[in-house]
Amino acid sequence: MRRFRTPGALLVLAMTVTMAMVPALGADKIPRLPSGKPDFSGIWQTTSPADYDLEPHAGRRDAPPGAGVVEGGTIPYLPDALAQRQHNFDRRAALDPRLKCWALGVPRNVYYPEPFQIFQRDRDLTLLHQFGHQVRTIYTNGSLHPQEQDQGFFLGDSRGRWEGDTLVVDVNDFIDETWLDRAGNFHSDKLHVVERWKYLDANTIEYRATLDDSEVYSRPWAITVNLFRNRDKNAQIIEDYCFTYEYDPFYPPRKE
């Protein structure tokens, strides 16, 4: 009882109440589909250095510094997996699948530092990522994961549902050939991701992803990054089929 009488506690209480009201105020102004659901249509990108390293890190030759986006600071690797991560880190300049322009996986393609565009209908969301022009569909038509598992999708199988104004997406059935960032953080094909997409205001999405993988991590863990709407005048997704660059010079036929 005593702590509620102190001015400091009252201030905290007042701030808590105020902060709790912010989403409610913002919720009136966010874009919505005719159905009333939040409309995430637009071009989005994070400003965080998450793709360089999800964990806190000082700057280094191949990465700007970052405070980290992992709740609790570090990823709870199992001992063997931690050794694998170190191996990946040491050889990251050669092993990162992004260098081959492979599909980045989920959630990496959400915080990769290139834009992606969301196209939204009541029954699904289509995410078009500039990098590699990869396409992911998040189904919101009430469908479940396929009965047939172990198909090994690069982007997983995404099934969404609404909790109020938050889009909750269950993503599973991954292949184990993608990484989580440029620092060698990784997962197995047992990865299970739960994404939570929520507007903070009309131009900002809070994106939270919980990752569970009993072969690699000792417990589930989560990241949070904000995504900002690209409002540049010329903003558009430009195809970037980067896997074609190696053979690009051989074409087209030229007049001699």
Place this chain on the structure above:
Amino acid sequence: MNMRSRITTLAALVVAVVAQAPLAQAQAQQDDGGRIARETSYPLIAEGRWPGKRLRDGQPDVEGFYSNTIGNHGNWVKPGRAPSRVTDPADGQIPYQPWARAKQKDFAANFSNPTKPEYIEPLARCAPGGVPKSFVWHGFEIRQYPGYVVLLFDSGSRVIHLDGKPQLPDSVKLWNGGSRGHWEGNTLLVDVRNTNGKALLGRQGDFIGPNAVIAERYIFAPDGGRFNYVVTVTDPETFTRPWTSTIPVRRYTEQDKPDNWNYWVVAANLPGKPLVHEHVERICVENNGPFGGGAVGVPFDGPLILR
């Protein structure tokens, strides 16, 4: 099933890459055996009013799965199983400039036994099919949104802007180019620029130069069951005159049986609800090391990107 789908892609690529007579023949027999009922002629569809459903932004609602009805993605002009895709000029031939015809013939002569990297079909290396080849490749999906029509092909995707955003400067070259469109009645008209000229029209070396102006018309039948894709290419560097091709396309619905080629979908897991077919994840380069990589002359010996 995803793995099976990938294997199908690989099988197609084997034909694309190896193209030896026995394999090609087997593929043709399989094609004729029911995977697709090919049309040897098709109805014209008049441009005019759209009597059907509309989306909330007023666009004719043409969302769904489609595939061409004539097959024959190996070449663009050869009559036989399919009519020549070229509908103007009347001889069904592409009116190349002499230098461009020589290039086309050179590719055709070397395709089956490539001795240089440029004789390999880019599609076999997982490149996007490009404009207009994508419409005779596998089936595809149309999704529509206020301001956009999105085309999801088997190899690559296109966003058609209906939002008035200007084209990129000519110096920006892209496999699928830039697409700016608008609807007139039952017809979607699309201005395509900025193509890179690298996507071939088939395996005979037919191509469109990198400074072409491509005018597409997607003319939808009143019942929405099919459309004709009519494309006119203007490219004086490569051709002696503008020319036009027509690709007949039909819609696929839950009434149709998925065939992993024209209608490459799976049943969604919706217990107790009506059948809904859905698109399957498309990957290629990730699964294509021996084909898009080493076997066709692109050894992977270092990063493809430096960023």
